[in-house]
Amino acid sequence: MPGRDLILDSVIDKTEIMKIQSLLFVLILALSHWSCSVLKNNTSKNLLKIIQKEDQNRVDVLVGDDLITSYQWPESIFKPVLYPIRTLDGKEVTRGFPIAPREGERADHKHHVGMWLNYGNVNGIDFWGHGAEGLTRSNLGTIEHGEIQEFSSNNNTGKLKVSATWVGPMGNDMIAEETAFNFRVVDNYTFLIDRTTTLTAVNGNANFNDTKEGSFAIRVNRNLELPSEGGVTVLEKEGEEWKKVKKESNKNVSGNYLNSYGVTGLEVWGKRARWVSLSGEIDGNEVSLIIFDHPENVNYPTYWHARGYGLFSANPFGVKDFTDGDEELNFSIDNGTSFTMKYRTIICSGKTLSDEEINALADEFGRPNGSF
Numbered sequence: 001m002p003g004r005d006l007i008l009d010s011v012i013d014k015t016e017i018m019k020i021q022s023l024l025f026v027l028i029l030a031l032s033h034w035s036c037s038v039l040k041n042n043t044s045k046n047l048l049k050i051i052q053k054e055d056q057n058r059v060d061v062l063v064g065d066d067l068i069t070s071y072q073w074p075e076s077i078f079k080p081v082l083y084p085i086r087t088l089d090g091k092e093v094t095r096g097f098p099i100a101p102r103e104g105e106r107a108d109h110k111h112h113v114g115m116w117l118n119y120g121n122v123n124g125i126d127f128w129g130h131g132a133e134g135l136t137r138s139n140l141g142t143i144e145h146g147e148i149q150e151f152s153s154n155n156n157t158g159k160l161k162v163s164a165t166w167v168g169p170m171g172n173d174m175i176a177e178e179t180a181f182n183f184r185v186v187d188n189y190t191f192l193i194d195r196t197t198t199l200t201a202v203n204g205n206a207n208f209n210d211t212k213e214g215s216f217a218i219r220v221n222r223n224l225e226l227p228s229e230g231g232v233t234v235l236e237k238e239g240e241e242w243k244k245v246k247k248e249s250n251k252n253v254s255g256n257y258l259n260s261y262g263v264t265g266l267e268v269w270g271k272r273a274r275w276v277s278l279s280g281e282i283d284g285n286e287v288s289l290i291i292f293d294h295p296e297n298v299n300y301p302t303y304w305h306a307r308g309y310g311l312f313s314a315n316p317f318g319v320k321d322f323t324d325g326d327e328e329l330n331f332s333i334d335n336g337t338s339f340t341m342k343y344r345t346i347i348c349s350g351k352t353l354s355d356e357e358i359n360a361l362a363d364e365f366g367r368p369n370g371s372f
């Protein structure tokens with residue numbers, strides 16, 4: 001009967017619609033649970049934590065459960081440093097020597113440790129080279145850690161504020177330092193460190209006489225050095241002892257510099273630029289370090305004391321050395337006055353940032369309150 005068939009069809013249609021609605025509801029619930037789970041896992045993975053371990057002279061910065069860097073002040077290196085520095089996937093971008101030597105790396109310039117800020121000629125006192133010779137020369141100064149003033153973390157960001165004092169060889173305080181580090185996980189491949197350091201002259205003027213030996217620097221993993229000609233002296237372990245041996249190989253040495261004006265390789269040394277990138281491979285993974293100068297810094301854009309053997313440094317003060325004596329700066333601050341230096345460092349692994357992405361991060365850093 002046509003009327004009955006219509007009723008049955010209507011009932012069947014309603015039943016099918018209810019089934020479909022139920023399936024859709026279950027599917028939506030499943031997708032919701034999955035997306036929440038992914039979000040939770042990603043949030044947990046990129047959660048940044050700062051843990052104070054002052055009895056060990058260090059403050060650790062972790063992402064998830066993995067150590068990314070430590071602010072530390074071992075007595076043997078005469079200054080506070082960030083060491084080690086690792087990518088988000090665990091590749092160590094800093095040289096191990098002298099704190100934790102690794103086979104196959106160079107053992108030169110003992111004072112190049114992790115990431116640091118100092119200078120080679122303040123009123124004739126060398127704060128740059130002290131770690132290489134202890135205090136064996138009369139003109140070597142030290143930078144003494146003061147106190148941990150503040151630290152905090154929130155999701156993918158963290159802050160650390162510290163104080164230090166630049167002390168002359170006679171025990172005389174010369175410069176009071178206040179430094180703030182801002183840490184941020186940008187994405188699954190990239191994190192950044194912003195450093196803001198204010199230096200105040202105490203007990204007299206502070207004259208930063210021109211020298212290439214400075215000032216904001218990192219000493220990198222052997223893999224990120226630039227390939228070189230001829231032999232290189234590296235470390236090998238023999239039993240419990242380390243020995244230096246000469247090697248002819250550039251195996252796994254893959255670094256190359258690029259600055260914001262397109263200059264590459266060793267030619268970036270002594271050139272001005274708003275940023276310089278050092279890229280290469282560690283254990284088959286692409287790794288990039290990019291250091292940014294800040295528009296408010298002295299003598300912006302800075303000169304770069306960036307060497308093929310792994311020293312990667314921004315130095316606004318060493319004008320005479322960088323211009324072969326054609327120009328001089330000899331920057332100074334009067335007793336009781338201050339100046340501030342700001343630098344951003346990007347650590348990226350697993351992908352290569354384009355020039356456009358790098359310039360966007362530089363622009364962000366240069367804006368007021370650009371260091372989040």
